[in-house]
Amino acid sequence: MxxxxxxxxxxxxxxxxxxxxxxxxxxxxxxxxxxxxxxxxxxxxxxxxxxxxxxxxxxxxxxxxxxxxxxxxxxxxxxxxxxxxxxxxxxxxxxxxxxxxxxxxxxxxxxxxxxxxxxxxxxxxxxxxxxxxxxxxxxxxxxxxxxxxxxxxxxxxxxxxxxxxxxxxxxxxxxxxxxxxxxxxxxxxxxxxxxxxxxxxxxxxxxxxxxxxxxxxxxxxxxxxxxxxxxxxxxxxxxxxxxxxxxxxMEALQMVVVHDKLDAGDRFTRAWASFDPVAEGEQIGVRADGTPVLAEFAGRILFPDTNAGPNQEWYYMTRPNPSFGQE
Structure with missing residues (x-):
């Protein structure tokens, strides 16, 4: 060791x-x-x-x-x-x-x-x-x-x-x-x-x-x-x-929001990978109590972590950043 x-x-x-x-x-x-x-x-x-x-x-x-x-x-x-x-x-x-x-x-x-x-x-x-x-x-x-x-x-x-x-x-x-x-x-x-x-x-x-x-x-x-x-x-x-x-x-994306895992029983509904496209309203996961977790806007998922613990970062949502490179 x-x-x-x-x-x-x-x-x-x-x-x-x-x-x-x-x-x-x-x-x-x-x-x-x-x-x-x-x-x-x-x-x-x-x-x-x-x-x-x-x-x-x-x-x-x-x-x-x-x-x-x-x-x-x-x-x-x-x-x-x-x-x-x-x-x-x-x-x-x-x-x-x-x-x-x-x-x-x-x-x-x-x-x-x-x-x-x-x-x-x-x-x-x-x-x-x-x-x-x-x-x-x-x-x-x-x-x-x-x-x-x-x-x-x-x-x-x-x-x-x-x-x-x-x-x-x-x-x-x-x-x-x-x-x-x-x-x-x-x-x-x-x-x-x-x-x-x-x-x-x-x-x-x-x-x-x-x-x-x-x-x-x-x-x-x-x-x-x-x-x-x-x-x-x-x-x-x-x-x-x-x-x-x-x-x-170029594809420029802006990280907008992070969603936390709230309970060890929270789970994804599929094996997400970073940059998978997500439609508005699409189900991403389900909470331990059965509440569905839905995408609040269309974008791409980033850093989905199936091994996250309670109150830790579970996944991020991104959307296009059309101003990147134009500032």
Whole structure:
């Protein structure tokens, strides 16, 4: 059995002679999502062999963000690293210790590309993108144009926005139900912060790329292409800049609402997968007391979780986001 005390963290930085952005590219934030680790290894081998050269700026690679989860080949070590990602003065679990190392490293960079994969049996790659520029309390941001320009050059056509807004709406609904204080609400909202949200909070911008199903042999190629496109687009390597995916080929979706599992007996009426289309009024599930769960609008389901516990996120609903890329 792997002992956390025997593990260590690894990052490798390549710095060019010219001026440019400081980029960080990561794999295995979740330990069983290894396509990013494989692609990073491939790019580092090319750099070390001299087949690829960083001419400007710098790129830091973190092949394995969560070594405990990676060693166990599981999503998490002690808990999901991509929630409540902040430095902790009194770390309680292994992921807290990852955060104490990772968060200062993220803060030293300008741009993050976090490479993931998904559990669903089918589905095409997609990228999670941050909010529009705003000064609001939930996720203030000022790099929308740069972030979305990079997103359109990763090599995928599907874009999803609205994570923190939808997650925050669910938190506020739960908090009203239990009459939580404002301090408690803020604490719970922090739970929605993962790698990209933390990166944005430090003044940078960030993308999460879901490269395909965990075991899809094509997922590492999606990750490799995204790395190379990022390095070329941001001017770190001497290569033609990748063309953006055309607007007419894009599918942009906005996360609108999260629905919680209220009881262990709540169940889906079919084996839903992310991005399955759902018609308005279509039955998605049934509550433990027999009440049907119906779609309140037509859209696509996202992150359906049959293993969710009571009062945890069960599924999200998305609808088209026609303004994406037009702001």
């Amino acid at each position: 792997t002992s956390a005390s025997t593990l260590q963290f690894k990052s490798v930085t390549y710095t060019g002679l010219g001026q440019g952005p400081r980029v960080i590219i990561m794999g295995a934030t979740h330990g069983n999502e290894v396509c990013g680790t494989q692609a990073i290894g491939r790019v580092m081998a090319e750099l070390d062999a001299g087949r690829l050269h960083i001419g400007a700026g710098s790129v830091t690679f973190v092949p394995i963000v969560n070594p405990l989860a990676y060693a166990k080949n599981t999503r998490s070590g002690d808990r999901n690293l991509n929630r409540d990602l902040f430095p902790k003065a009194d770390p309680q679990d292994f992921e807290d210790r990852v955060a104490n190392w990772l968060c200062p490293l993220l803060a030293q960079h300008d741009v993050l590309l976090d490479l993931h994969s998904f559990n669903a049996a089918h589905g095409e790659p997609f990228v999670m993108v941050g909010p529009a520029d705003n000064d609001g309390p939930l996720e203030p941001f000022r790099h929308m144009r740069e972030e979305r320009a990079l997103a359109r050059r990763l090599g995928v056509r599907r874009f999803v926005t609205g994570w923190m807004a939808a997650y925050g709406g669910g938190v506020q609904r739960r908090s009203r139900a239990v009459s939580s204080s404002e301090a408690e609400l803020e604490t719970v909202l922090r739970y929605g912060v993962g790698t990209t949200e933390y990166m944005r909070s430090t003044g940078g911008y960030a993308l999460t790329l879901e490269c395909g199903q965990h075991l899809d042999p094509g997922a590492p190629e999606v990750a490799y292409r995204a790395i190379m496109n990022t390095l070329a687009f941001l001017g770190l390597i001497d290569a033609p800049g990748p063309q953006p995916v055309p607007f007419e080929e």
